[in-house]
Amino acid sequence: MMASRIENVLVLGAGKIGGTIADMLAHYHELPVTLADLAAAPPGDDRLVRRVQCDVMDDVALAAVIGGHGAVLNALPFYLAERVATQAGRLGVPYFDLTEDVAATTAIQRIAATAGATLMPQCGLAPGVIGMLGHDLARGFDELHDLRLRVGALTRSANNGLRYHFTWSIDGVINEYCNPCVAIVDGKLMSVQPMEGYETLTLDGEPLEAFNTSGGLGTLCDTLQGKVRNLDYKTLRYPGHRDAMNFLLHDLRLIERRDILRDVLEYAVPHSRDDLVIIHASASGMRGGRYEQDSRTLRCHGANLRGKRRTAIELTTAAGIVGAFELLKEGMLPGRGFVSQEQVPLEDFLGTRTGHYYAGLGVEAIAA
Structure with missing residues (x-):
C-alpha cells in the first residue's frame, strides 16, 4: 500500500x-x-x-x-x-x-x-474505535470466551426524569433504541432486541446501567464469528434512563410512531454541551493455559479546538x-x-x- x-x-x-x-x-x-x-x-x-x-x-x-x-x-x-x-x-x-x-x-x-x-x-x-478496541482485546487470547463492549455519551448532571440530556443526534438515538441489534450468544450470531439485556455496573465508583442498542458493533460480529463464545455491545446510561425510555417506546407505543417520538424528545429533553464519554471494554478467556480477563476503561472530556470549545462526543x-x-x-x-x-x-x-x-x-x- x-x-x-x-x-x-x-x-x-x-x-x-x-x-x-x-x-x-x-x-x-x-x-x-x-x-x-x-x-x-x-x-x-x-x-x-x-x-x-x-x-x-x-x-x-x-x-x-x-x-x-x-x-x-x-x-x-x-x-x-x-x-x-x-x-x-x-x-x-x-x-x-x-x-x-x-x-x-x-x-x-x-x-x-x-x-x-x-x-x-x-x-x-461506536461503531468505530470501539471495534478496533474490541478486536485488539480479542487478539490477546488463545481462546476467547466473552467480549463485552460498553460506551456512553452522558451529561455530567442529567437531573430530569429521563436522567439524560442530548449530546448528539436525536435521530441517531432513536435509531439505535428502536432497531434490532446483533450479538454472538453461545457461539451463534443472533438478532437481539434493543433496550433488552439490562445490566448494572459500577465504573470508578459511579453506578451506571447498560442495555442493548443497535449498530455499535459495526461488522465485528461477522469478523469474530466462530472465534468468540459471547460478544455484545451495550449503551451506558445513568440508572433509571432505560425504564423511562421503555415507557415511551413500549407502554406508549411510540416505537411505532417515531415522528411523534422525535417531536416529544426535541420539545422536552434539553441538549447539553457539558458532557463526557465513557468507554469500557472487557474480554475473558484462556491465555497461556489460565483463565484471565483484560479490561480497559476511559473517560473522555471536552476541549478547545481551533479556538472553539468542543464537547467530548x-x-x-x-x-x-x-x-x-x-x-x-x-x-x-x-x-x-x-x-x-x-x-x-x-x-x-x-x-x-x-x-x-x-x-x-x-x-x-x-x-x-
Whole structure:
C-alpha cells in the first residue's frame, strides 16, 4: 500500500460533528477543507475551511462537489449514507462516514465491491474505535470466551426524569433504541432486541446501567464469528434512563410512531454541551493455559479546538473518522473496496495525529 496524494477534503454536513471534523482536518493536517451543507453558508474568512451550499438529494450537485475533492467524509444523517457512498464509489473518491445504521452499512459493502476507491463507513466512536478496541482485546487470547463492549455519551448532571440530556443526534438515538441489534450468544450470531439485556455496573465508583442498542458493533460480529463464545455491545446510561425510555417506546407505543417520538424528545429533553464519554471494554478467556480477563476503561472530556470549545462526543467522534482518513492518506489502508474498523490495528489508530483523544486505551497505558 502506498501513501495517497490527497490535496483537499470534502466534509458533508456542517453541524456540530461536521464542523469538528473540518476543524480537525485543518488543525492536524493543514489541508483545504470544503464544508458542505444544505443550509446557506455563512460568511467567514477561515483560511482552510471553505463553506458551501449543496443539496445532496440533487445527484448532479452531489457528484460535482464530490468529484472536485480527494476524499469525502460524510457527517450527514444515517439515511443519506448510501446515496453519498454510491456517488463516491462511482467517482473513485475515498469515502468515510459515521453511520450506525446496519442497513446502510450493508448497502455500502455491496457498493464497495465494484467501487474504484476505499469505502469505510462506521468511523466514529461506536461503531468505530470501539471495534478496533474490541478486536485488539480479542487478539490477546488463545481462546476467547466473552467480549463485552460498553460506551456512553452522558451529561455530567442529567437531573430530569429521563436522567439524560442530548449530546448528539436525536435521530441517531432513536435509531439505535428502536432497531434490532446483533450479538454472538453461545457461539451463534443472533438478532437481539434493543433496550433488552439490562445490566448494572459500577465504573470508578459511579453506578451506571447498560442495555442493548443497535449498530455499535459495526461488522465485528461477522469478523469474530466462530472465534468468540459471547460478544455484545451495550449503551451506558445513568440508572433509571432505560425504564423511562421503555415507557415511551413500549407502554406508549411510540416505537411505532417515531415522528411523534422525535417531536416529544426535541420539545422536552434539553441538549447539553457539558458532557463526557465513557468507554469500557472487557474480554475473558484462556491465555497461556489460565483463565484471565483484560479490561480497559476511559473517560473522555471536552476541549478547545481551533479556538472553539468542543464537547467530548464531538471530539471522540471526529477523531475516529479523521484518524481513519489519515491512515488511508499514509498508505496504511487498502486503496479500494470495503474496509471495516477492526481491520485497523488499534496501535496504528492511536499513533495518528488525532489518536491522542483516546490516549489510555493502549496496552502501554496499562503497563505504565
